[in-house]
Amino acid sequence: MLYDINFCFTIIKYSMIEKTLVIVKPDGVVRGLVGEVVKRIEKKGLKIVAMKMIWINKRLAEKQYEMHKGKPFYEGLIKYITSAPSVVMVVEGKEAIKVVRNLVGATNPREALPGSIRGDFAIGLPNNIVHASDSRKTAEREIRIYFNDNEIYDYRRCDEEWLGED
Numbered sequence: 001m002l003y004d005i006n007f008c009f010t011i012i013k014y015s016m017i018e019k020t021l022v023i024v025k026p027d028g029v030v031r032g033l034v035g036e037v038v039k040r041i042e043k044k045g046l047k048i049v050a051m052k053m054i055w056i057n058k059r060l061a062e063k064q065y066e067m068h069k070g071k072p073f074y075e076g077l078i079k080y081i082t083s084a085p086s087v088v089m090v091v092e093g094k095e096a097i098k099v100v101r102n103l104v105g106a107t108n109p110r111e112a113l114p115g116s117i118r119g120d121f122a123i124g125l126p127n128n129i130v131h132a133s134d135s136r137k138t139a140e141r142e143i144r145i146y147f148n149d150n151e152i153y154d155y156r157r158c159d160e161e162w163l164g165e166d
C-alpha cells in the first residue's frame with residue numbers, strides 16, 4: 001500500500017515537470033541582456049536543457065508567429081525577430097510554462113510589473129526582449145521549430161533536492 005502511495009506521488013511530481021521554449025529576442029541579444037535572462041531562469045531553480053544562438057530567418061519567423069499572421073503588428077514582428085541574432089533555449093522544471101511567463105511579465109512592457117524581465121528592461125512593443133511559450137501544446141510545437149531531440153539534454157542540477165518536495 002505504502003509503495004502504491006509513493007508511486008502515485010512520483011507520477012504526480014513528474015507530471016508537473018514541463019519543458020518550455022524561451023527566446024532572448026534580437027533586442028535582448030543586442031542590448032547585452034542574455035546573461036540577465038539566463039541568470040533569472042537559473043536562479044529561480046529552473047534547468048536550461050538546450051540552448052543556442054541563431055539568426056532567425058523569415059521561414060522560421062513565420063512558423064514561430066503563424067498565429068499572428070494578419071494582425072496589424074505581424075509584419076513589424078517578423079522584421080524585428082529577423083533583425084539580429086536570438087538565443088533560443090529549452091527550459092525545464094515544475095510548471096515551467098507558467099513559472100517562466102511570470103518571470104518574463106506581461107506582453108506589453110509598459111504593463112509588465114517591476115521585477116519581471118519586461119517590467120525591468122523594456123518599454124515598447126514589439127521589443128519585449130523575451131518570448132516564452134504559453135501552453136504545453138505551444139511549447140511542444142515551438143521547441144520542434146528550433147531543436148532536434150538529440151540537442152535537448154537530460155541531467156540533474158546539483159541543488160534539486162533543495163528546491164522543494166511538492
Ligand code: CMP
Binds near residue numbers: 068073107125127130
Ligand atoms: P511574444 O511573447 O514573442 O509573442 C508575440 C509577439 O508579438 C510579442 O511577444 C511582441 O513582440 C509582439 N506583439 C504583440 N502584440 C503586439 C502589438 N500590439 N504591437 C506590436 N507588437 C506586438
